[in-house]
Amino acid sequence: MKVIIAGAGAMGSRFGLMLHHANHEVVLVDGWQEHIDTINNNGLQANFNGEKIVENIPAYNQSEIAKVDFSADLVILFTKAMQLDSMLQSINSLLHEDTKVLCLLNGIGHEDMIKKYVPYQNIFLGNTMWTSGLQGPGKVKLFGDGSIDLQNLAQGQEQAANTIVEALNQADLNAKYSSNILSSIYKKACVNGSVNGLCTILECNIASLGASSYANTIISQIVDEFIAIASAQNIFLDKDEVLTQIKSSFDPETIGLHYPSMYQDLIDNKRLTEIDYINGVIVRKGKQYQISTPYCNFLTELIHSKEEILGVR
Amino acid sequence: MKVIIAGAGAMGSRFGLMLHHANHEVVLVDGWQEHIDTINNNGLQANFNGEKIVENIPAYNQSEIAKVDFSADLVILFTKAMQLDSMLQSINSLLHEDTKVLCLLNGIGHEDMIKKYVPYQNIFLGNTMWTSGLQGPGKVKLFGDGSIDLQNLAQGQEQAANTIVEALNQADLNAKYSSNILSSIYKKACVNGSVNGLCTILECNIASLGASSYANTIISQIVDEFIAIASAQNIFLDKDEVLTQIKSSFDPETIGLHYPSMYQDLIDNKRLTEIDYINGVIVRKGKQYQISTPYCNFLTELIHSKEEILGVR
Numbered sequence: 337m338k339v340i341i342a343g344a345g346a347m348g349s350r351f352g353l354m355l356h357h358a359n360h361e362v363v364l365v366d367g368w369q370e371h372i373d374t375i376n377n378n379g380l381q382a383n384f385n386g387e388k389i390v391e392n393i394p395a396y397n398q399s400e401i402a403k404v405d406f407s408a409d410l411v412i413l414f415t416k417a418m419q420l421d422s423m424l425q426s427i428n429s430l431l432h433e434d435t436k437v438l439c440l441l442n443g444i445g446h447e448d449m450i451k452k453y454v455p456y457q458n459i460f461l462g463n464t465m466w467t468s469g470l471q472g473p474g475k476v477k478l479f480g481d482g483s484i485d486l487q488n489l490a491q492g493q494e495q496a497a498n499t500i501v502e503a504l505n506q507a508d509l510n511a512k513y514s515s516n517i518l519s520s521i522y523k524k525a526c527v528n529g530s531v532n533g534l535c536t537i538l539e540c541n542i543a544s545l546g547a548s549s550y551a552n553t554i555i556s557q558i559v560d561e562f563i564a565i566a567s568a569q570n571i572f573l574d575k576d577e578v579l580t581q582i583k584s585s586f587d588p589e590t591i592g593l594h595y596p597s598m599y600q601d602l603i604d605n606k607r608l609t610e611i612d613y614i615n616g617v618i619v620r621k622g623k624q625y626q627i628s629t630p631y632c633n634f635l636t637e638l639i640h641s642k643e644e645i646l647g648v649r
Numbered sequence: 650m651k652v653i654i655a656g657a658g659a660m661g662s663r664f665g666l667m668l669h670h671a672n673h674e675v676v677l678v679d680g681w682q683e684h685i686d687t688i689n690n691n692g693l694q695a696n697f698n699g700e701k702i703v704e705n706i707p708a709y710n711q712s713e714i715a716k717v718d719f720s721a722d723l724v725i726l727f728t729k730a731m732q733l734d735s736m737l738q739s740i741n742s743l744l745h746e747d748t749k750v751l752c753l754l755n756g757i758g759h760e761d762m763i764k765k766y767v768p769y770q771n772i773f774l775g776n777t778m779w780t781s782g783l784q785g786p787g788k789v790k791l792f793g794d795g796s797i798d799l800q801n802l803a804q805g806q807e808q809a810a811n812t813i814v815e816a817l818n819q820a821d822l823n824a825k826y827s828s829n830i831l832s833s834i835y836k837k838a839c840v841n842g843s844v845n846g847l848c849t850i851l852e853c854n855i856a857s858l859g860a861s862s863y864a865n866t867i868i869s870q871i872v873d874e875f876i877a878i879a880s881a882q883n884i885f886l887d888k889d890e891v892l893t894q895i896k897s898s899f900d901p902e903t904i905g906l907h908y909p910s911m912y913q914d915l916i917d918n919k920r921l922t923e924i925d926y927i928n929g930v931i932v933r934k935g936k937q938y939q940i941s942t943p944y945c946n947f948l949t950e951l952i953h954s955k956e957e958i959l960g961v962r
Binding site for chain 1: 847850851852853857858860861862863864866867870941943944947948950951953954955957958
């Protein structure tokens with residue numbers, strides 16, 4: 337299968353490497369020139385569960401990809417949320433009428449952006465539990481196991497979804513068809529929407545957040561807003577199940593001692609956050625469905641205030 | 650006039666010193682033993698607009714004041730909000746049926762606590778623009794001018810309020826009778842309720858807060874909640890006027906470069922904040938009047954979360 341990895345950061349590099357290793361025809365597209373040059377000169381290097389491997393995969397800057405002659409069967413979207421629009425513009429000329437587009441971005445509601453560029457029946461949504469670490473330009477660290485669930489957005493595209501599942505499984509990506517991917521995506525966003533923004537604004541790790549009784553009250557309110565917005569779209573979440581998953585992240589033995597990616601983006605690296613694609617989506621859909629979402633609203637505004645105060649653009 | 654200063658911190662010390670200097674009979678009551686001992690041994694020392702003065706005023710620990718033979722005409726309450734209840738218990742035996750009690754605490758709704766101990770007709774509320782700095786035990790720095798507005802809470806007590814005004818003016822405290830003290834108190838609380846909590850949670854000074862467009866959106870929401878709760882009590886605030894006052898605090902030439910007292914309490918000194926007596930009152934009264942106050946609610950919960958995360962008790 338001819339696959340474009342659109343956004344070859346840590347996760348995109350994992351998928352690209354594993355697919356290429358399984359003899360799929362892969363190109364990587366990214367915006368980081370040093371990363372691209374290193375991959376083209378030395379191959380994509382990985383510490384793959386302790387073993388050093390190199391895959392020679394062509395890599396292109398987003399700004400030059402339009403000129404490349406590559407007719408993709410599948411595009412896997414792995415950009416940061418705020419880069420999605422410009423990436424879709426850049427790769428637009430490489431899509432033909434049957435090119436399938438699988439969105440694996442963090443956050444919710446990306447289909448609203450993708451459908452501006454891609455026919456609805458070609459859009460597929462996924463949710464992955466794989467992890468990956470970028471160690472420097474052209475170098476990734478790939479440890480542990482993962483999985484990926486995916487589903488067609490349009491009715492009648494189950495067969496096409498299963499073809500993608502098969503391609504991913506040829507690369508040992510542990511894919512399976514999901515009959516309710518939006519529910520999984522909302523559930524994951526609900527965890528991120530509770531933990532990421534609060535740890536960032538309170539400048540604490542996940543375990544400290546979980547140890548605060550007041551923070552748990554806030555989390556319960558945020559989860560209620562996510563559930564209300566999901567329900568309005570006929571996506572059903574069980575609150576107890578969501579809270580149990582959130583609470584499991586508090587455990588210092590699992591990820592409790594970690595600072596969420598949003599904290600790392602804003603506090604450590606002074607980068608813009610993805611808040612508009614997590615809690616901010618709830619605010620926008622709340623306006624659309626006339627559902628009040630004050631906690632997501634206030635949290636989104638607080639994170640943007642903090643970005644402004646830190647001078648992050 | 651026989652006056653108890655209940656809470657002899659920076660501001661209580663100013664009032665005590667100026668009243669004693671004007672030949673009122675004053676006792677100071679506080680909980681900080683070193684401060685009390687220093688005052689009793691060396692007098693209350695002040696740098697009063699550049700001039701060193703000393704007033705020998707008897708000072709008592711809150712725990713021993715009940716045994717003191719002093720029948721007060723006026724009590725001026727100047728504790729931190731969370732110490733008000735225990736202070737009122739401590740001084741209770743020194744109040745007689747005509748003892749007037751003037752509340753000058755920061756925040757709103759203290760009358761709900763005071764009326765548990767004091768007949769309603771004896772309660773007076775004030776709002777002061779004086780400032781003061783505590784430099785160490787027994788030492789204050791008193792610079793600049795100020796003023797104080799006050800009013801009776803019960804109808805028909807205007808005469809008694811004016812008697813207090815006169816006593817304060819004998820001490821050059823620039824007091825005047827107010828016909829709508831609750832409005833002034835709510836307006837001040839509205840400024841504090843917008844600036845203090847947000848600067849604390851965003852860890853920034855007042856000017857930085859004011860420079861953030863998102864923070865201004867948040868402030869507008871918080872002000873709306875204060876105004877709604879005030880209205881429910883027939884206290885009327887003009888939103889434009891309140892926002893103008895808040896914006897004037899952003900100016901680096903005035904107090905913009907300062908960190909609010911709540912920031913100093915929690916971030917610098919790891920002390921509990923007064924959030925329950927500012928935004929928290931709006932939440933409590935919102936429940937009472939069935940008015941939704943999500944921004945005050947979330948901000949109160951965030952500040953308490955931060956207290957818990959910092960291990961402040």
